[in-house]
Amino acid sequence: MKLVSIVAKKYGIVIGIAVVFVALSFAHPTFLTVRNLRNIVLQTSIQGVMAVGMTFVIVARGIDLSVGSGLALAGVMAAGFEHLGLSVPLIIIATLGVGAGVGLVNGLIITIGKVTPFVVTLGMMSVARGAALLRTGGHPISGFERSFRYMGAGSILNVPVPIWIFIGTVVAATLVLSQTRFGRYLYAIGGNEEATKLSGINVDFYKVLTYMISGGAAALGALILTARLNAGEPIAGRAYELDVIAAVVIGGTSLMGGRGTVIGSALGALLVGMIANGLNLMGVSAYFQLVIQGSIIVGAVLLDRLREQD
Amino acid sequence: MPITNGSPLLSMEGISKTFPGVKALDDVSFDLEAGEVHAIVGENGAGKSTLIKILSGVHHPDEGQIWLEGRAVRPQKPGEMLDLGVSVIYQELNLTPYLSVAENVFLGREPLRAGGLIDWKRMRQQVDELLRPFSVSIDPRDTVASLGAATQQVVEIAKALSLNAKIIVMDEPTATLTGTETERLFDIIGTLRERGVGVIYISHRLEEVDILADRVTVLRDGQRIITDRKANLTRDEIIRHMVGRETGVRYSRTESRAVGEELLRVEGLTEEGVCSDISFTLRRGEILGVSGLVGAGRTEMAQLLFGYRRRTSGRIFVHGKEMKSGGPWHAVHSGMALVPEERKRHGLVQILTVADNLTLPVLDGNTTLGFLRNSMLRNMVDRIIERIRIRTPSPRQTVRNLSGGNQQKVVLGKWFLRQSDIVIFDEPTRGIDVGAKAEIYRLMEELLEGGAGIIMISSELPEILNISDRVLVMHRGRVVKELQTAATDQAEILSYAIGGESGALERARELLGENV
Numbered sequence: 110m111k112l113v114s115i116v117a118k119k120y121g122i123v124i125g126i127a128v129v130f131v132a133l134s135f136a137h138p139t140f141l142t143v144r145n146l147r148n149i150v151l152q153t154s155i156q157g158v159m160a161v162g163m164t165f166v167i168v169a170r171g172i173d174l175s176v177g178s179g180l181a182l183a184g185v186m187a188a189g190f191e192h193l194g195l196s197v198p199l200i201i202i203a204t205l206g207v208g209a210g211v212g213l214v215n216g217l218i219i220t221i222g223k224v225t226p227f228v229v230t231l232g233m234m235s236v237a238r239g240a241a242l243l244r245t246g247g248h249p250i251s252g253f254e255r256s257f258r259y260m261g262a263g264s265i266l267n268v269p270v271p272i273w274i275f276i277g278t279v280v281a282a283t284l285v286l287s288q289t290r291f292g293r294y295l296y297a298i299g300g301n302e303e304a305t306k307l308s309g310i311n312v313d314f315y316k317v318l319t320y321m322i323s324g325g326a327a328a329l330g331a332l333i334l335t336a337r338l339n340a341g342e343p344i345a346g347r348a349y350e351l352d353v354i355a356a357v358v359i360g361g362t363s364l365m366g367g368r369g370t371v372i373g374s375a376l377g378a379l380l381v382g383m384i385a386n387g388l389n390l391m392g393v394s395a396y397f398q399l400v401i402q403g404s405i406i407v408g409a410v411l412l413d414r415l416r417e418q419d
Numbered sequence: 420m421p422i423t424n425g426s427p428l429l430s431m432e433g434i435s436k437t438f439p440g441v442k443a444l445d446d447v448s449f450d451l452e453a454g455e456v457h458a459i460v461g462e463n464g465a466g467k468s469t470l471i472k473i474l475s476g477v478h479h480p481d482e483g484q485i486w487l488e489g490r491a492v493r494p495q496k497p498g499e500m501l502d503l504g505v506s507v508i509y510q511e512l513n514l515t516p517y518l519s520v521a522e523n524v525f526l527g528r529e530p531l532r533a534g535g536l537i538d539w540k541r542m543r544q545q546v547d548e549l550l551r552p553f554s555v556s557i558d559p560r561d562t563v564a565s566l567g568a569a570t571q572q573v574v575e576i577a578k579a580l581s582l583n584a585k586i587i588v589m590d591e592p593t594a595t596l597t598g599t600e601t602e603r604l605f606d607i608i609g610t611l612r613e614r615g616v617g618v619i620y621i622s623h624r625l626e627e628v629d630i631l632a633d634r635v636t637v638l639r640d641g642q643r644i645i646t647d648r649k650a651n652l653t654r655d656e657i658i659r660h661m662v663g664r665e666t667g668v669r670y671s672r673t674e675s676r677a678v679g680e681e682l683l684r685v686e687g688l689t690e691e692g693v694c695s696d697i698s699f700t701l702r703r704g705e706i707l708g709v710s711g712l713v714g715a716g717r718t719e720m721a722q723l724l725f726g727y728r729r730r731t732s733g734r735i736f737v738h739g740k741e742m743k744s745g746g747p748w749h750a751v752h753s754g755m756a757l758v759p760e761e762r763k764r765h766g767l768v769q770i771l772t773v774a775d776n777l778t779l780p781v782l783d784g785n786t787t788l789g790f791l792r793n794s795m796l797r798n799m800v801d802r803i804i805e806r807i808r809i810r811t812p813s814p815r816q817t818v819r820n821l822s823g824g825n826q827q828k829v830v831l832g833k834w835f836l837r838q839s840d841i842v843i844f845d846e847p848t849r850g851i852d853v854g855a856k857a858e859i860y861r862l863m864e865e866l867l868e869g870g871a872g873i874i875m876i877s878s879e880l881p882e883i884l885n886i887s888d889r890v891l892v893m894h895r896g897r898v899v900k901e902l903q904t905a906a907t908d909q910a911e912i913l914s915y916a917i918g919g920e921s922g923a924l925e926r927a928r929e930l931l932g933e934n935v
Contacts, residue, residue, distance in 0.1 A: 289789045290782040297779055300768035307727060307765050308779045308833060309751025367770045 121412075122360050122376045129380060133387040140390055147269070153382035154275035155180075155330040156349060160356040160374040161282045162326020165319040166226075167357050168286070170299040170366025171219070173320060174230040176327040177349035178237035179211045181342065183331035185241045188250035188341025197257050201332060208328025209321040211237055216317030230320075234350070241343040251340035261336030271333045275375070278329065282371040295319065299366025351406055356381050358409040365413075381405065426489035428453045428617045429474075429505075429586055434483035436469055443469040444480070445641045451586060451617040456608060458620045458628040458649075461638035462661055462852030467621050470638070471588055474619075475507045476500040488585075506579030507588040512571050514563045521546045521559035524578045549577040552610050555603075569600030573607060580616075587611060588619040593627060594849075598712055605631060623852070625654050637661055658853055678888070679703030681739070682754075682872045683841050685724065688733035693719045694896045697733070701841065701872040706863065708887030708904065709876040711916045716896035717876045718760055721843050724874075725750045725757045737841065751780060756839035758830050760846040760876075766830040767818050774800045774814035776829050780837045803832045807862055824855025831862055840871040847875060848882065860886060880909040892916050 134141040159176050166173045187204040195203065211233065218229045263270045286292040294315050297305040306312045327346075335341050360377030362369025384405065388398050429451040436444040444466045451457050459467050472478045474485070476494030485492050487503055494500045514523050521542045522529075530545070532538040546559040555573055563571055572592060579587050589608075593601045608631060611618055620631055628635060628649070636646040637660040644660045645652075683701040688694060694716045701707050709717050722728040724735065726746045735742045737753045747757070759765035767776050778785070778796050785792050785799075800814045809828045811821055818829060827847070834842055844863070848856045863873055863886070877883050883890050884904055892900045892915035900915040913927035 284790075288791055288793075290786045290791060291789060293775065293779075293782055293791065296771060297768045297775065300770045301764075303765050304768050305779065307725070307747050307757055307759060309748050309837075310779065311746070311748045367768070 122373055122380065125359070126376060126380050126383065129383055129387070133383065133390075136387065137390045140387060145386070145390075147272075149382050149386045150272050150275070150379070151269050152386070153378050154269075154271040155333050156352045156356060156382065157275045157375050157378035158278050158333070159323075159326050159330045159349065159353045160360070160378045161278050161371050162323040162329075163353050163357050164282070164360075164362055164369055164371050164374040165286065165295060165322045167354075167362050167364060168299050168366060168369045169295040169316055169319045170302065171226040171316065171319060172230065172354070172364075173212075173215065173323040174227065174350045174354075175211060175215060175233035175237055176323060176330075176353055177346035178234045178241065179208055179324050179327035180331045180334065180346035180349060181241040181344065182211065182237040182244075183208045183328035184335045184345055185244045185250060185341035185343050187331060187335050188253070189244065191253050191257065192250070197254070200257065204332055205325050205328045208324040208326070208331065210324070211327075212320035212322065212324025213317065215324065216320035219320070220313035220316050238343075245341065245343045247343060249338075249340040249342045251338075253336065253339050258336050258339055261333050261338070271337070274329065274333060278326070279371055279375045286371050291315065291318070296367055299363075299368070301367075351402065352381055353378070355402075355406040355409050358413050359405070363413055364410065426486065427451060428455075428488060430486040431470070431474065432484050432486075434470065434473060434480045434485075436473060436478060436480050442641050444473070446483075447638065447641070447643045449636060449643070449646070451619060453585070453615045453617055454612050455633045456612060456618045456620055456631050457634045457636065458622065458632035459636050459638060460622070460625065460628060460657060460661060462854060465638040465661070465852075466641040467638055468590070469641075471507060471590065471619070471621070474500065474588065475505060501582060504583055504585035505588070506582060506584040506586070508572065508575045508579065508590065508592065510591045510594055512575055514571060514574060516564035517562055519560050519562055520557055520566075520574050520577075523563055523574055524549065524559075524581050526578075528581075545581070546577065549580050552614065553577075553607050555607075567600065569596050569603055572596075572604060576607060576611070584616065586617045586619065588621070590621045591623065592620075593622065593624065597714060601627070625657060628657070629654060661853060678705045679870065682737070684736040686734045686736075688720070688723055688735065689731050690719070690723055690728055691731045692896075693728070694723055697723075697898050699891055699898065699901065701874060703840070703870050703872050704867050705889065706867070706873040706875055706887040708883040708890035709874060709893060710878075710880065710883050710890050710912050711893035712878075715893040715916065717893050718845055719896075720893070721757060721759075721845050721874070721876060725755060725843065727757075751837070751839070754839050755841045756780075756834035756837060756843065758827070758834070758842065758844045758847060760849065762823070762826055762830060767826060769819040770817060772815045773804070773809065773811050773818055773821070773829055776818050777803060777814075777832045777836060780833050799836055803836055807832055807835060808858065822852075822855075824851045824858070827851055827855070827859060828862070831859070835862075835866075838869075840869075842866055842871055842873050844873060844875045844877075846877060848877075848879075880912055883912065884909065892919075894918055 139145055159180070163173060163176065183204050186207045187200055190200045190203050215230055215233050218224055219226050260270055260274070265273055286295065294305065294310055297310070298312055298315060302312055334345055356377035357369070357374045358364060358377070359380055360370070360373030360375070362374060384401070385398065388401065427450045431447070431449045434444050434447045447466065447470060449470065459470065461467050469478065473480050476497045476499050492503060515526065518526070524546050525542055530538045530541045543559040550557055550573070553573055555570065557566070557570060557573065563574060566574070576587065592604060596604060608618055620628070622628060632649045634646060635649050635652055635657060637644040637657060639661060679702055681700055681702050686698050688697040697720055699707065709720070711717050719728060723730050726744070726749055730744055737755065742749060742753050763769060774797070777800050781799070782791065785796055804811065804814060807828050809832060810825050818826060821829065847859055847863070851859065866873060875887055887904050890902050890904055890907070890912060891898045892902065892912055894916060899919050902912065909931055910924060910927045913931065914923040917923055917927060
């Protein structure tokens with residue numbers, strides 16, 4: 110029993126993916142096809158990138174509920190930049206800047222204003238959504254040039270570009286979180302903010318950075334999405350924050366801070382995407398899918414609790 | 420099997436308990452009579468808390484038997500022992516802060532009126548009755564959060580009594596209390612004794628054991644070393660049994676230290692309502708003691724100095740340069756270090772490893788483009804663990820699993836690595852066993868030899884007298900007196916700590932139990 114619990118704790122997410130994978134392979138013939146599997150990863154790449162960003166926030170014991178709306182705002186802004194006639198690299202930089210800017214505002218209010226992250230980012234969720242709708246009058250802005258659309262629709266070595274972006278983000282973020290001073294500080298802040306502050310570390314600065322990373326990751330998701338849809342969509346990314354937080358928690362990052370890995374969150378996003386894909390294939394109604402999605406989130410947090418107990 | 424008549428209130432026999440890798444208790448026996456205070460003492464990790472957790476039903480013994488009033492019991496769940504009359508009052512109290520005293524005492528067992536409504540009047544009356552013997556004035560309607568730490572403890576005791584507790588276990592009850600509060604607690608324990616309640620008293624403070632205990636049991640390394648009447652044991656004997664070896668407990672400086680240039684000058688440091696107009700200097704190679712009663716503003720002064728609290732006025736000069744008002748970041752980068760009183764909250768990241776904690780303040784100097792220089796950091800960690808003798812199975816051990824003394828060494832190790840030269844110790848040996856104390860003093864000495872200056876806040880007058888060169892005495896947020904340690908004594912320090920008015924010296928002597 111003990112061995113089982115240790116294995117489950119350490120490789121829980123891998124086992125979870127394996128179980129769901131095998132089950133769905135038997136449940137539906139189309140599941141286990143190259144085309145479908147590629148689709149799953151492709152569809153996961155947006156939430157996956159966002160989950161990677163969210164990992165930084167949650168490891169430092171924060172939470173960012175504004176990522177879904179942040180994605181929508183960054184998306185319509187990207188479309189706006191396109192219409193201004195900016196070059197593609199500039200559009201990318203400016204869009205990432207919008208996301209990071211949303212995070213900067215979140216972070217400053219949280220640290221300087223000493224308001225809990227939950228409240229600040231809940232408010233920002235509404236503000237950013239409203240801003241996106243205002244910007245476009247509620248309608249999508251469409252029409253990107255070809256080279257921009259490449260980010261969503263192109264492929265390299267027969268692998269879609271969004272998947273490459275996802276992989277690149279995971280690799281870079283893993284290095285940052287596990288091999289840099291910044292990463293080490295985040296674990297310390299998440300584990301005990303006061304003790305970290307008293308060790309002479311500028312805790313507030315690093316906390317603000319985590320929200321900027323999370324916001325930036327949402328903007329990266331926005332770039333992929335707008336490029337794929339060929340439109341900036343102000344109602345995009347609704348309830349993404351739930352998928353993203355679920356992915357992070359399923360992936361073994363503690364909501365209590367101080368623990369977690371980037372690769373875990375990426376795998377968590379894959380698991381969430383795989384389940385959604387399976388439910389679609391089996392023709393489960395969209396309403397019922399909502400019920401399942403919610404249950405997965407609560408289940409993941411429950412799992413997190415059990416993990417904390419020992 | 421003992422018979423009920425004449426058998427002790429509690430008897431634990433041959434208790435053994437093994438955790439993975441540790442034999443926590445090895446054939447330990449313990450008994451308690453009605454109306455007796457039986458103290459359990461021992462270093463951290465001696466097995467005190469395991470024994471209590473077995474008594475309260477949190478852990479099950481591998482071997483051994485427990486009898487309550489001659490009846491064999493085998494607790495499976497914590498609640499069972501509570502029902503049988505065993506209440507444990509932990510350091511961190513189990514009260515709901517925003518409920519009233521009465522609601523706390525009867526939580527989950529509220530007296531009801533017909534119709535299922537709470538009978539508030541009866542509830543208050545019962546609480547009044549429970550509290551009456553203790554000559555404390557508590558309104559059962561007060562919220563617990565509005566009470567002082569000692570009064571909250573009385574509420575816990577009242578709760579225990581309302582459950583008809585025959586045995587009350589107190590785990591380091593005075594750790595958070597001031598001097599007068601401690602005295603009140605002692606009175607309350609006296610009342611419990613008169614009422615025939617058996618009290619198991621766990622404390623690091625041997626002075627308290629001296630005053631309170633009828634019998635003393637010493638545990639060491641999971642074994643019972645001795646149980647005897649307090650009257651038959653001197654304090655030194657108890658310490659010897661605890662550590663099992665002669666140690667330099669009565670540590671004192673052998674030679675006077677060579678004092679160097681000025682490291683720190685504080686002028687008029689003030690935080691409105693907390694500390695006012697504090698001025699002093701610190702030189703290389705000296706220990707400046709800070710004495711005063713709990714609540715005198717000593718910890719707050721340290722936190723002000725370190726930038727953890729914001730000063731409203733005053734200037735701080737470090738190495739002759741003025742340090743601007745800012746956070747701890749400024750303080751650490753100008754060479755200051757804080758070894759805080761509350762290790763758990765302020766000193767360490769409990770869920771990270773020994774290595775992660777040790778290197779936290781020095782990561783900024785050991786990275787290339789932000790990337791950690793892992794092998795260099797590993798070397799530093801290995802060296803410091805060996806140098807200050809942190810006992811840990813591996814640098815990758817989680818700090819939470821170390822004993823109090825070793826955790827304190829990890830905190831110290833951080834600042835050794837940082838080579839800080841102004842080190843503020845806030846109660847450096849609180850909650851640390853006798854053996855580790857001497858080691859902490861030795862490390863302080865080592866810091867001084869390396870050219871540091873130390874500010875040491877301590878509530879223990881012997882520690883102040885033995886360790887420091889000068890002492891600042893604080894009272895109500897002010898430094899009321901600076902004394903040369905060599906030319907003062909406990910009574911004089913205490914007389915200033917209690918205000919220093921005329922008659923204070925006599926009162927201090929009285930408090931210390933010296934003959935006037």
